[in-house]
Amino acid sequence: MVTEFGIVLLFFIVGILFVGVSLFASALIRPHKPNPEKLSTYESGEEPIGSPWVQFNARFYIIALAFLIFEVELVFLFPWAVVFRDLGWYSFAAMAIFVVILLLGLAYDWAKGYLEWDKPKPIIPVLKELIMTREDLKNQQKD
């Protein structure tokens, strides 16, 4: 007797087997002729420069932290969502306070500017500089 979660495990096994079988089938019929050019790292046709494991913007880290906090909160909220009708207004108020405290944290992040990403600062061309007047042309010809 397999439990309902046993069937979930079967799904993982079928998924892995499917990838394994199709990779194996392809291995039987595909060519295999490696050469150093083929095996080099792709960098738009150039020789790769330096290590690809480069430094990243610290904002990725802050986003991950904020995500972690909300994710933990959601793990608490899921069981609550199923039973809160039976527990009455007390549990509703308790959870509302909990969520509001977390949202205050989000508001703090927001106010401190941690949620801002680097925006491109386009240089907007000014019309005056683009239009050549007759005098400009004369000056240019003198030069």
Next chain:
Amino acid sequence: MEMEHTNFVYDLIGTNTIAYILLALLPMLFLLPYALVAILGELKISAWIQERLGPMRTGWKGVLQPLAEVVKLLQKEDITPSAVNKPLFNLAPFVMFAGAYAAYAVIPFSSVFIPSGINIGLFYVFAVSAFGVIAIVMGGWASNNKYSLLGAMRAASQMISYEIPIAVTILAIATLAGSLDMQTIIVKQGGGFWNWNLFGGPGGIAKLWVIPFTIILFVVYFVGSLAEINRVPFDIPEGESEIVAGYHTEYSGMKFAMFFFAEYSNMFIVSAIITVLFLGGWQSPFGDFLNGPIWQSLWFVSKAMIFVFMQIWIRWTLPRLRVDQLMHVTWKVMLPISFVAFFAVALWAMLSV
């Protein structure tokens, strides 16, 4: 509260090993033809939107094109660059596809068919969707390529950011239905389309004030699901014009095909979940009319395919967002809105006991 799950496979051949294996294989029998149809749809719909004909040579009006592409990918050379981290590079397609396929364990195709009737179906789907993030970061990092790593980092930050509004939406529906079980949520939406969660679930005239909030949640979920599966307009992880192909730049042949297949199967999963959450799953829109088990699976697949079509339609209509716009939308717009809507729905659920 929790209902008994009837499963037609058990009724037909009893509760034995063959039945379990059949249950685990049936969604695959759906997934393979679906992927071919979706790929052809992608080619043809994009062609019609751009006033082209699309593929026309393979078969009648090009209907065999996806099959030809599968055969082509099967015989492509599998290049593993010498600089990659081999174990992780080879493991990533397995994690990606196994995670995507595992979500099918709780997709209820009909009232008599759900592969695994676990009573925390929604939570489980939410959990296995994280496999995609792991696989993408794994593949991107192991590729030892700047484009791949950039794409993987972008994908990870985008997918975790959009996971929060999506989870809040799922939570709101769980409060409305009082259950995390897929079949229970669908059964509660029975009796015609005005009982769907999109229209506030079952309830009298008093539910009118909650309808705007459930529609907002529906929109939040749909936009979030586009970001979750890296579809346009949220496809910066694989933006061709910036970082070549993102995390699968170094993948070729069948390993690339597995990432591609997982993307198409994820498209159906998010469409199926939006159908379960908001559009009554396998319920007929007209109450008991045409609501037999086979009709139900037809309703379910057609509702989900409408969303697959919308994803393709949006892909060929909208341009790609910038990374700062992306983060602005999720953290400053969708998250506050989804929490407000969640509280409104929870309040309604509390009042309507």
